[in-house]
Amino acid sequence: MQLYLSKDRAISADMVRRIEDLGVQHLVLTVDTPVMPKRERGLRNRVSLPIQANAVPRLALQCITRPAWLYEYFVHGGMPLMKNWAPYAPEGASAAQVAAFYRSQSPCLQEWKDVEWLRERWPGKLVLKGIVHPAEAQRAQRIGVDGVILSNHGGKVLDAMPSPISVLPDVRRAVGPDFVVMVDSGIRRGSDVVVARALGADFVFVGRPALYAAVAGGASGARRMISILKQEIDITLALLGCSSLEDVTQDVLLPQSAKTPGRAAA
Numbered sequence: 052m053q054l055y056l057s058k059d060r061a062i063s064a065d066m067v068r069r070i071e072d073l074g075v076q077h078l079v080l081t082v083d084t085p086v087m088p089k090r091e092r093g094l095r096n097r098v099s100l101p102i103q104a105n106a107v108p109r110l111a112l113q114c115i116t117r118p119a120w121l122y123e124y125f126v127h128g129g130m131p132l133m134k135n136w137a138p139y140a141p142e143g144a145s146a147a148q149v150a151a152f153y154r155s156q157s158p159c160l161q162e163w164k165d166v167e168w169l170r171e172r173w174p175g176k177l178v179l180k181g182i183v184h185p186a187e188a189q190r191a192q193r194i195g196v197d198g199v200i201l202s203n204h205g206g207k208v209l210d211a212m213p214s215p216i217s218v219l220p221d222v223r224r225a226v227g228p229d230f231v232v233m234v235d236s237g238i239r240r241g242s243d244v245v246v247a248r249a250l251g252a253d254f255v256f257v258g259r260p261a262l263y264a265a266v267a268g269g270a271s272g273a274r275r276m277i278s279i280l281k282q283e284i285d286i287t288l289a290l291l292g293c294s295s296l297e298d299v300t301q302d303v304l305l306p307q308s309a310k311t312p313g314r315a316a317a
């Protein structure tokens with residue numbers, strides 16, 4: 052289960068209790084979005100909630116020219132209800148009102164003491180998502196967090212953030228071999244997975260490839276995405292002479308000096 056904290060910590064506490072009651076064992080706290088980022092592509096395309104009046108004509112045109120999508124949308128009841136949040140919104144709130152309530156609570160500022168608060172409250176495995184700095188990974192480790200997902204939120208929060216793959220070796224060195232380090236953002240091919248593994252990742256996640264596949268082909272589209280990724284991983288492993296991901300070590304990568312001969316000579 053992935054959680055964003057709420058401004059009202061009583062809501063977060065209740066959510067954590069519900070998550071525990073459901074038998075969930077791993078809780079991922081996303082920490083990289085304390086405020087709403089400035090998403091210029093969204094601004095340019097007028098993608099925002101609530102929908103702005105000047106975006107309506109274009110949206111209406113897009114809907115009308117996609118009758119199959121429109122049919123599905125209405126057959127499934129229109130705007131989806133954020134069921135996790137419905138209990139906290141005013142009684143009888145519509146899907147749009149629940150979404151508005153959610154936006155009044157999240158994103159919210161958070162500090163390390165909030166992570167400590169959650170660590171005390173949550174008995175299962177706790178993962179922090181959105182870490183890119185080795186010192187912060189170490190701090191998470193000291194607090195008793197069980198693992199981190201190195202992520203720049205798919206490039207959706209701050210342009211200047213480094214790619215997680217570029218900080219992975221330093222984070223791995225900082226936390227040692229046994230702490231669980233996972234990576235997402237920009238994983239597109241099986242070879243990306245193998246490179247992440249070589250640099251010390253225990254797991255990788257994919258975001259948009261899964262979304263695009265599900266949008267294009269539903270559940271079977273998502274399955275196809277996974278099978279393409281698996282096939283690419285197998286091909287990459289074979290090309291590297293490795294029989295499994297467990298065989299992949301940093302040795303499959305060229306040392307930095309081999310990639311920049313000028314510098315090595317200097």
Ligand SMILES: Cc1cc2nc3c(=O)[nH]c(=O)nc-3n(C[C@H](O)[C@H](O)[C@H](O)COP(=O)(O)O)c2cc1C
Nearest residue numbers: 053081202204205235236237238256257258259260
């Ligand atoms: C449409 C969309 C919605 C997302 N919503 C969340 C979210 O609610 N919580 C979260 O932790 N990350 C969210 N993310 C970020 C993803 O979890 C993930 O970090 C990112 O998509 C990985 O990069 P990739 O898409 O390049 O694989 C979202 C990403 C997208 C594209």
